[in-house]
Amino acid sequence: DIQMTQSPSSLSTSVGDRVTITCRASQSISSYLNWYQQKPGKAPKLLIYAASSLQSGVPSRFSGSGSGTNFTLTISSLQPEDFATYYCQQSYSAPFTFGPGTKVDIK
Amino acid sequence: QLQLQESGPGLVKPSETLSLTCTVSGGSISRNNYYWGWIRQPPGKGLEWIGSMYYSGSTYYNPSLQSRVTISVDTSKNQFSLKLSSVTAADTAMYYCARSVVVPAAFDYWGQGTLVTVSS
Numbered sequence: 001d002i003q004m005t006q007s008p009s010s011l012s013t014s015v016g017d018r019v020t021i022t023c024r025a026s027q028s029i030s031s032y033l034n035w036y037q038q039k040p041g042k043a044p045k046l047l048i049y050a051a052s053s054l055q056s057g058v059p060s061r062f063s064g065s066g067s068g069t070n071f072t073l074t075i076s077s078l079q080p081e082d083f084a085t086y087y088c089q090q091s092y093s094a095p096f097t098f099g100p101g102t103k104v105d106i107k
Numbered sequence: 108q109l110q111l112q113e114s115g116p117g118l119v120k121p122s123e124t125l126s127l128t129c130t131v132s133g134g135s136i137s138r139n140n141y142y143w144g145w146i147r148q149p150p151g152k153g154l155e156w157i158g159s160m161y162y163s164g165s166t167y168y169n170p171s172l173q174s175r176v177t178i179s180v181d182t183s184k185n186q187f188s189l190k191l192s193s194v195t196a197a198d199t200a201m202y203y204c205a206r207s208v209v210v211p212a213a214f215d216y217w218g219q220g221t222l223v224t225v226s227s
Contacts, residue, residue, distance in 0.1 A: 001170075034213040036154075043203055043220050044154065049213035087154055091212035095169040098154040 023088035129204030
């Protein structure tokens with residue numbers, strides 16, 4: 001199985017800050033990397049697919065980059081509704097695996 | 108607007124079989140180019156992919172659960188189902204159904220989730 005790691009595991013930040021979350025795969029997954037946002041009590045929401053493609057309806061302050069084993073999710077200017085947990089997921093090969101998550105909360 | 112809705116018992120006894128159904132509305136489950144899958148999340152923990160299927164019946168399971176999992180489809184009802192046998196307390200989780208495009212297999216539509224507790 002491909003193992004996914006994320007850093008940091010949590011971060012405290014403020015509205016307007018630039019936030020960067022890192023995801024690493026245990027082997028090359030090309031660009032088969034997706035990012036999700038999950039708020040408490042809700043299903044995950046797809047933000048970015050194929051490493052850098054913005055899902056329809058997702059604000060442009062979210063962006064993704066990377067390929068191979070190293071990927072980043074960037075929120076250019078954090079908004080109040082962005083406080084949530086973020087997961088990466090590889091879709092290069094089954095079993096499709098998720099990272100452990102990064103919780104973004106208010107400083 | 109595509110919608111997915113999970114249904115099934117919220118309480119299952121140890122050693123029994125967990126059975127859930129996902130009803131798809133706003134679109135056909137028989138469309139080409141989409142997988143239909145199940146993902147679970149134990150309370151306070153991360154996400155685990157259980158398996159996915161194509162409307163034709165092809166299935167892909169997580170090897171960690173493969174011996175206990177069956178995913179099937181009923182195209183006449185626009186539904187797909189999950190069966191997980193010999194459950195234990197470790198199978199207690201929120202269970203989500205979701206759709207993914209075949210490539211790149213990102214889950215773009217999710218159900219709201221249903222909590223299944225395994226307890227006697």
